[in-house]
Amino acid sequence: MKKRHVGLIIYFGFLLLPIYWLLTMSLKTNVEITGSLTLWPERLTFANYVTILTDPAWYSGYINSFIYVAMNTAISLSVALPAAYAFSRYKFIGDKHLFFWLLTNRMAPPAVFVLPFFQLYQTVGLFDTHIAVALAHCLFNVPLAVWILEGFMSGVPKEIDETAYIDGYSFPRFFAQIFMPLIKAGIGVTAFFCFMFSWVELLLARTLTSVEAKPIAATMTRTVSAAGMDWGTLAAAGVLTIVPGALVIYFVRNYMAKGFALGRV
Amino acid sequence: MNKTENNKAWLLVLPVVLLVAFSAIIPLMTVVNYSVQDIFGPGEAYWVGTEWFEQTLRSQDLHGAFIRQLIFSGTILLIQIPLGIAIALAMPARGWTASLALVLVALPLLIPWNVVGTIWQIFARGDIGLGGWFVNDVLGVPFNYTANSLDAWITVVIMDVWHWTPLVVLLCYAGLRAIPDAFYQAASIDGAGRLSVFRYIQLPKMRGVLLIAVLLRFMDSFMIYTEPFVVTGGGPGNATTFLSQQLVKMALGQFDLGPAAAFSIIYFLFILLASFVFYNVMIRVGRGGDA
Numbered sequence: 298m299k300k301r302h303v304g305l306i307i308y309f310g311f312l313l314l315p316i317y318w319l320l321t322m323s324l325k326t327n328v329e330i331t332g333s334l335t336l337w338p339e340r341l342t343f344a345n346y347v348t349i350l351t352d353p354a355w356y357s358g359y360i361n362s363f364i365y366v367a368m369n370t371a372i373s374l375s376v377a378l379p380a381a382y383a384f385s386r387y388k389f390i391g392d393k394h395l396f397f398w399l400l401t402n403r404m405a406p407p408a409v410f411v412l413p414f415f416q417l418y419q420t421v422g423l424f425d426t427h428i429a430v431a432l433a434h435c436l437f438n439v440p441l442a443v444w445i446l447e448g449f450m451s452g453v454p455k456e457i458d459e460t461a462y463i464d465g466y467s468f469p470r471f472f473a474q475i476f477m478p479l480i481k482a483g484i485g486v487t488a489f490f491c492f493m494f495s496w497v498e499l500l501l502a503r504t505l506t507s508v509e510a511k512p513i514a515a516t517m518t519r520t521v522s523a524a525g526m527d528w529g530t531l532a533a534a535g536v537l538t539i540v541p542g543a544l545v546i547y548f549v550r551n552y553m554a555k556g557f558a559l560g561r562v
Numbered sequence: 563m564n565k566t567e568n569n570k571a572w573l574l575v576l577p578v579v580l581l582v583a584f585s586a587i588i589p590l591m592t593v594v595n596y597s598v599q600d601i602f603g604p605g606e607a608y609w610v611g612t613e614w615f616e617q618t619l620r621s622q623d624l625h626g627a628f629i630r631q632l633i634f635s636g637t638i639l640l641i642q643i644p645l646g647i648a649i650a651l652a653m654p655a656r657g658w659t660a661s662l663a664l665v666l667v668a669l670p671l672l673i674p675w676n677v678v679g680t681i682w683q684i685f686a687r688g689d690i691g692l693g694g695w696f697v698n699d700v701l702g703v704p705f706n707y708t709a710n711s712l713d714a715w716i717t718v719v720i721m722d723v724w725h726w727t728p729l730v731v732l733l734c735y736a737g738l739r740a741i742p743d744a745f746y747q748a749a750s751i752d753g754a755g756r757l758s759v760f761r762y763i764q765l766p767k768m769r770g771v772l773l774i775a776v777l778l779r780f781m782d783s784f785m786i787y788t789e790p791f792v793v794t795g796g797g798p799g800n801a802t803t804f805l806s807q808q809l810v811k812m813a814l815g816q817f818d819l820g821p822a823a824a825f826s827i828i829y830f831l832f833i834l835l836a837s838f839v840f841y842n843v844m845i846r847v848g849r850g851g852d853a
Contacts, residue, residue: 301652308649309666315685315724316669318692322684334695376581379574387571395575397841402586404837406785408806409826412813413589436585439578497674499788500810514676528690535677542672546665 316539323532330528345533355534358513361427362496363541365510368431370491373438374484381446382472386455399440410436411504418505427510430502434495441494442487449483450476482552489549496542513538590830596823614824624825626800627808634804635783638722642779643772645723646730650738651764653731664735667728679792682721686793707794711801714794718802721789726782730775737771738764777840784833805829 322330323345324338349355383389384396414433415424423429457479461471477484503515517534597614599607618624649667654660670678686707688694697705707717741763749759787806790796796803796811803811809829813822 305649305652305663309663311724312666312670312728314692315681318685319681322690330690334690334692336692372581376577380578383571383574386565388565388567389569389571392571395579397838399578399582400841401834401837402582404781404833405586405830406787406806406809406833408785408787408809408813409593409830410586410589411810412819412822413592414585416592417589432581432585435581439582443578493672496672499674499676504814514674517676517680528684531680532684535680538674538677539669539672543665543669546668546672550661550664550668 319532319535323529323536325529327527327529342529345529346537348530349533349537355516358511358516359537361506361510362502362512362514365427365430365434365502365512366492366495368427369434369438369495370488372431373435373442373491374488376435377439377442377446377487378477378484379472381443381450382476384443384447385450386458396443399443403437403440403444405436407437407498407500411500414501415504424505425507425509429505430510430512431495433501433505434498436501438491438494442491445487445490446480446483449480449486453479485549486552489545492545493542593823593826596819597827599820601819610820614820615828618821618824618828621821623800623808627803627805630802631784631804634719634722634786635780637719638726638783639776639779641719641723642727642730643776646727646775647734647768647772649727649731650734651760653735655739664732667731669728670725671728673725675788676792678721678725679789682717682724682789683793686717709798711798714798714802717793718790721793722783722786725789726779729778733771733775734768737768741767773840773843777837780840781833781837784836 321337324341324343325335326340326342326344329335329339384392410433418424418429418433423432453476457475458471461475466475499512499514502512506512506515513534517531598609598611600610601607653663653667673681685691685693686705688698688706694705694707697703705713707713745763745767746759749763754762785806786804787810790802790804791807794802796807809822809825812818812825
């Protein structure tokens with residue numbers, strides 16, 4: 298065995314141990330968790346998962362999260378596609394400044410926006426709705442989507458556009474029928490990133506909701522009660538939030554590396 | 563690519579501009595509004611000028627949070643960038659092991675940030691966590707991140723390394739895969755060793771992605787909030803209170819609108835300045851050395 302393999306195995310051990318610990322904990326009873334330290338569950342129980350999947354207060358959190366994440370991905374992609382095309386193909390007044398301004402929003406600390414968002418969405422009557430969280434997450438997802446898509450689009454030779462226009466294609470028809478299939482991978486990767494950043498964000502999602510659209514991440518604070526921490530249920534809820542991410546990673550695994558390089562490799 | 567000059571392209575970017583304006587400019591104007599007034603209630607606001615800004619710039623709490631933030635961002639960059647490069651170099655290049663390694667590496671990135679916090683909160687505890695138990699009982703080193711500020715720091719830093727090194731790995735991995743095989747063949751004909759291949763082929767080729775990695779890691783670590791909030795709650799004392807946490811504490815906890823808004827603006831401007839510098843460096847490097 299080579300030295301680099303040993304290093305890699307140690308790193309993957311470091312990567313997976315905490316996740317393994319969360320998983321075993323979700324399969325233990327609270328008595329076993331707090332009683333003694335065991336490397337695997339002595340009395341295997343699925344009671345923690347049953348609690349989450351049968352209690353509406355728990356599973357509605359997952360549904361809410363999925364709804365706003367899906368909304369956000371749809372909105373981000375549909376506005377970012379034409380914009381990214383404009384940035385990759387045309388020179389126009391203020392294009393560089395506009396691009397930089399968009400990026401600054403990706404770099405703005407969400408904490409800065411917490412209070413004004415709270416008041417803005419309350420004023421327009423969107424507080425505690427899924428669309429409020431979806432729109433708030435556009436703040437960082439739209440700039441990112443434009444950035445990644447622009448990278449992928451710039452990889453498509455401009456001659457293709459010109460030929461299509463000469464052949465009599467109108468812009469919308471060219472875009473939908475010829476151009477979008479060419480950057481399929483880029484669109485998939487962008488959707489993946491929008492999903493990812495909307496799924497993992499908590500601060501804005503928690504601030505903009507109270508009951509109706511409460512995300513799962515906020516529901517997890519329920520496990521602190523007068524009777525002490527309900528560690529088993531907390532761990533089970535955590536494991537269930539990892540599952541969707543693991544599934545989407547599997548689908549984009551071959552493009553993921555390029556997407557993380559923002560389409561610019 | 564040669565770009566056509568066409569101002570009608572504005573029509574294509576208009577939806578993005580409107581959407582981002584709604585979610586960025588309006589809230590920012592509210593913040594500016596708060597930062598120069600003292601607000602007692604609806605319709606009862608008094609102009610205070612730059613008072614909040616002066617108060618913010620002199621505040622000991624904020625100086626402390628800012629210094630902790632700089633130390634934190636510096637530490638995690640120093641660990642994550644070299645570690646990320648090393649892991650990317652060691653990862654298999656093709657076959658099913660490559661796919662498996664990619665999926666496993668990316669896993670922490672897809673975990674909601676509060677769950678990352680929860681994972682480490684549990685893992686590092688002395689009584690019920692494997693990591694905390696190992697350090698306390700097997701190594702015999704007393705470790706308690708809720709009481710000892712050094713332990714809290716170590717926990718938060720290790721957590722961030724666990725959480726975000728994968729991003730650096732994936733970026734470097736993408737950069738490495740973009741190097742044509744011919745480069746390596748030429749190097750082996752020249753009799754270049756492992757080290758000079760890294761120094762003269764791989765490192766220059768990774769320059770672009772490394773820059774993105776440093777940029778993203780700097781920016782994101784500068785706004786870290788959720789993970790330390792879950793694990794240490796900023797404590798013990800103020801030991802792991804970083805800028806975002808301090809800000810949320812002021813804005814939502816104490817409802818000090820004026821000072822919080824002034825702080826927000828300074829915070830935002832600092833990041834804006836840093837990203838402007840980074841962006842220009844990136845453009846220049848991208849133009850000069852992407853070949």
